Amino acid sequence: LEENIAKAAGYLNRFRDRDVLNQIGGEAVPALDGETFETVSPVDLKPLGRIAHGKAADINRAAKAAKTAFSAWAAMPGEQRKKLLHRIADAIEARAEEIAFVECMDTGQALRFMSKAALRGAENFRFFADRAPEARDGKTLRAPGQVNMTTRVPIGPVGVITPWNTPFMLSTWKIAPALAAGCTIVHKPAEFSPLTARLLIEIAKEAGLPEGVWNLVNGFGEDAGKALTEHPDIKAIGFVGESRTGSLIMKQGADTLKRVHFELGGKNPVIVFADADLDRAADAAVFMIFSLNGERCTSSSRLLVEEGVYDRFTTMVAEKAKRIKVGHPLDPETVVGPLIHPIHEAKVLEYIAIGRSEGAEVATGGEKLAGPGGGCYVAPTLFTRATNAMRIAQEEIFGPVLTAIPFKDEDEALTLANDVRYGLTGYLWTSDVTRAFRFTDQLEAGMTWVNSENVRHLPTPFGGVKNSGIGRDGGDWSFDFYMETKNIAFAT
Numbered sequence: 001l002e003e004n005i006a007k008a009a010g011y012l013n014r015f016r017d018r019d020v021l022n023q024i025g026g027e028a029v030p031a032l033d034g035e036t037f038e039t040v041s042p043v044d045l046k047p048l049g050r051i052a053h054g055k056a057a058d059i060n061r062a063a064k065a066a067k068t069a070f071s072a073w074a075a076m077p078g079e080q081r082k083k084l085l086h087r088i089a090d091a092i093e094a095r096a097e098e099i100a101f102v103e104c105m106d107t108g109q110a111l112r113f114m115s116k117a118a119l120r121g122a123e124n125f126r127f128f129a130d131r132a133p134e135a136r137d138g139k140t141l142r143a144p145g146q147v148n149m150t151t152r153v154p155i156g157p158v159g160v161i162t163p164w165n166t167p168f169m170l171s172t173w174k175i176a177p178a179l180a181a182g183c184t185i186v187h188k189p190a191e192f193s194p195l196t197a198r199l200l201i202e203i204a205k206e207a208g209l210p211e212g213v214w215n216l217v218n219g220f221g222e223d224a225g226k227a228l229t230e231h232p233d234i235k236a237i238g239f240v241g242e243s244r245t246g247s248l249i250m251k252q253g254a255d256t257l258k259r260v261h262f263e264l265g266g267k268n269p270v271i272v273f274a275d276a277d278l279d280r281a282a283d284a285a286v287f288m289i290f291s292l293n294g295e296r297c298t299s300s301s302r303l304l305v306e307e308g309v310y311d312r313f314t315t316m317v318a319e320k321a322k323r324i325k326v327g328h329p330l331d332p333e334t335v336v337g338p339l340i341h342p343i344h345e346a347k348v349l350e351y352i353a354i355g356r357s358e359g360a361e362v363a364t365g366g367e368k369l370a371g372p373g374g375g376c377y378v379a380p381t382l383f384t385r386a387t388n389a390m391r392i393a394q395e396e397i398f399g400p401v402l403t404a405i406p407f408k409d410e411d412e413a414l415t416l417a418n419d420v421r422y423g424l425t426g427y428l429w430t431s432d433v434t435r436a437f438r439f440t441d442q443l444e445a446g447m448t449w450v451n452s453e454n455v456r457h458l459p460t461p462f463g464g465v466k467n468s469g470i471g472r473d474g475g476d477w478s479f480d481f482y483m484e485t486k487n488i489a490f491a492t
Ligand code: NAD
Pocket: 161, 162, 163, 164, 165, 170, 188, 189, 190, 191, 219, 220, 221, 222, 224, 225, 226, 229, 240, 241, 242, 243, 245, 246, 248, 249, 252, 262, 263, 264, 265, 266, 296, 297, 298, 396, 398, 424, 464, 468, 469
């Protein structure tokens, strides 16, 4: 740990020495009005750096730069874009340790997950790089006296707005397909964890990305974020964040008829039937709520368990939760690090108080911990004897808090699983294949894993139903969002 802390200090020095700047038209620039804001580490609440505080005027400059760069970037042969994006992936791999260490200190996420997330960022670039040459290809559709040719073209300059939980990986997930499609970008990262967005754009510049193709404006949602969603030159907004922010963005983008893609919140169920492999299910349930501090859109924050095995299963989960290592994010043994910010920590602790007052029982956890550095540490928490009507079962807590609810039979399990506003993911544990087909068909979730934790395969669609999102990422679905499909009909 000491060695890692010393290494991290080395990587973080540059952010202490000088302001973290925006990037517009290929140049690192301060905010036009010279203002900055501070980012603090959730480990010890000490400042990590001062960040350029962009606002509407900075967004306007960035949008103009993205517009100027668009025609040349869109016209560049896909093979060439592919090479450039692979170069970005190479550079991410070369700097993966630096990215992971900075991410840990800026977000509080544990190194064991952030080192993988940095590499996943490179994989995202490679995946979409390889698809860049075919992104424009369409179909031929014949009709009597007519041959129709469909083709796709990039939609134009786009805005990408990302959240604080795993900022590096999520930024690559949105930006790589946009670049592969031929769009130019203005990126507005989350104000709580802006550091790795700076590293990422420097990597892209060094890899040779032309000026203005990718611009970065730091700032808050209500100023820079809002201005980006309202800008007439920005044709679409790829957004990852809270459901209520998605609603705001839809309103803000209405006047300019913005195309939107939303990856929003979740209150995802893990449903455990008595016939499941309970040992594996318990490991997976623990992993899916306590990895990434529970600050994960796909986390399984509701545990629905068949009555006959409810006590046994929740006891297994509580035992495992008690053994989870909570600690410094740079400790290789740590699973749960400090939560992102004191404001968020207060929200999570308030939900724990709400759960108690609603009558749920705390089987383990339920308290703030005095972790290394004195930051925002909260114990992995399991509520038992909860009902689905409780706020802890309905609202996204976005922390290491799991709510366990018993069910009688399949019908009740499905009713409970679907009885929330959200519909991002579901995790089903049963050895009955027929039931698995029946159940997943009716489950209101964009993605379901059967007898598995969340394992991503990049060509598959990623996204949610209900209040969890609009649109899909992954494979060709990403290109559908960042491109316009045109039909040209030839008379024969
Ligand atoms: P948030 O909605 O508060 O902020 C996300 C981003 O939106 C930030 O960059 C913020 O500055 C910006 N923003 C805020 N108000 C805005 C406005 N009016 N106009 C434009 N931009 C605005 O979300 P958060 O707290 O940073 O992240 C946590 C949320 O993200 C959780 O709800 C989580 O489930 C969700 N999330 C979803 C996915 C997914 O794939 N579905 C992935 C990760 C996180």
